[in-house]
Amino acid sequence: MLAEAEPVWAIDAKDLVKTYRGRRRADPPVQAVRGITLRVRAGTIFGLLGPNGAGKSTTVRMLATLTRPDAGSATVAGHDLLRAPWEVRRLIGIVPQRSGADPDATGSENLLLQGRLYGLGGDGLARRAGELLDQFGLADAANRLARTYSGGMLRRLDVAIGLVARPAVLFLDEPTTGLDPEARAVMWAEIESLAADGLSILLTTHYLEEADRLAAQVAIIENGLVVVQGTPDELKSELHGDAVNLELAATPDAAQADTLRARLAALPGVGEVTLTGRAVRARVDGGAAVLPAVLAAVDGAGLVSAAASVARPSLDDVYLRHVGHRFGRQEEVA
Template sequence: MEPAISAEGLTKRYGEVTALDGLSISAEPGTVFGLLGPNGAGKSTTVKILTTLTLPDRGQARVAGLDVVSGAAEVRRHIGVVTQRPGTDPQATGRENLVLTGRLHGLARGTARHRADELLERFGLAEAGNRIVRTYSGGMARKLDVAMGLVHHPPVLFLDEPTTGLDPAARADMWAAIADLARGGTTVLLTTHYLEEADQLADQVAIVDHGRVVATGTPDTLKSGLRGDAVVVELAPEAEPAHAEAVLARAGAREITGEARTIRARVDDGAQAVPAVLAALEQAGVAVAAITVARPSLDDVYLRHTGRTLVAA
């Protein structure tokens, strides 16, 4: 079966800035594919190329079986796009926004109205359908954005940072809606810098750094590639980070990295290692404010491949 989304060797420069540097990805039909990385990693540029909004300098890409350059017009008929910025008219009602979007996609007036009602019901907005959008909460407005991207039944949907700025409850609602789309057969390409979001939703993840894919696979596969547990040490203000890192290395920790007063390392067994690490730091006179241990996460995967955490990036 041909991938719903594929890209090979995408390169894009803006003046002296290289936004994409040979990026390659592949997403199977009916799955959620997560592009994970910090702002500036190349996620939005990738989406712009795949949605025909900009041309690559080099490389090829296909969406829904169509070349994004030679078949750009047909690609647009097969995709829905939800950008980071709201695409709604805040002075119109939710229903009016959906009907207008349907008409722009060539739906007959009656069909557009029927589709608007379907989507308002599907996203829990039926009671708010006749309200002006500027009265919507952030979560309601974001749901309407996604609904507008689905008016014409696209087989592929692009969601660029869909939950940025949402409160936890609204984010959970959006996660449920995205998972439901994939179960219904829609291919979703999701860009995000939220680790939990990618872990929760994505069937496949590509970690992007400086315009390149540095790791790809299922979240579980990527995490299982990390042996042992993660230990995070928060140093007291008077402690010297370099000294603490040396102590951790002597205590048997590995993959040690430091950011400000936070030191991260990997150990084989966190429950057994933490007492030994604390004892070694105390004996060396390194004051510790807090220490935590956790199973491998996507942040640990990102740290392994880029040398820094996603949050700090």
């Protein structure tokens, strides 16, 4: 039997550490990253999740050679991060959360400028710019100033700028933040197409649905460390049973909340009960069958259910288990 070939890693990082000085001289240092290890298989999308201040952006900045790690090692696109940073920069593309396009230049001019920064020029650069404008549906707006683009068009231009030099690894930082659902779906399709063509992508996102759909592997970062890593399906499979979500008609007082928790905990097959304001969440075996008993427990606690739903495990449930709170819009990077 032939031995399985060793995987090719687009990013191979081990024990990365980064500490910043406090804002004021008397402030203690801040350890933004405390030993992150992750591997991104070539030709795949890797999703990086975590709350504000978890260390996502610092990790990306280190891997993209924008800041030097204090400890640890990494290779990106086959080159050592510390020994050959210029080789790494030559082979990566970066799409920051805030647009890097010049608003007073046209879409075409933005692409040509980026190409010249990489030493490209002539007919080859012109053809490359035209290809990217066509690929991202911007050909008709090629000669319009970037300031006139819609949010979705501007994000597509940002990604096109990151691809001018044909990178082996692309860093996408919150690529769909602020986009409407239609524009987000278009961007998802574009990202999937890039990975299908063999591009390796490190994606940071605050949309769990985005990570679930796009990423072959995800890692959740908390307090500068990876707390869990795996495929979305692997992580969700660790959560047995269904999630029952209830919305109460009113916020319970302390006594009602204690009674409800006790009644739910006493039900067969019910576990991991959380109560936050009017929201009740429980992990149950056979959600649809258990739901009537859950509703009866709410009634027995002197409360009224306004809405109820049963769902299979999601990445949101994985995040809740490992980080301790839900991954809401408050996790957007400022």
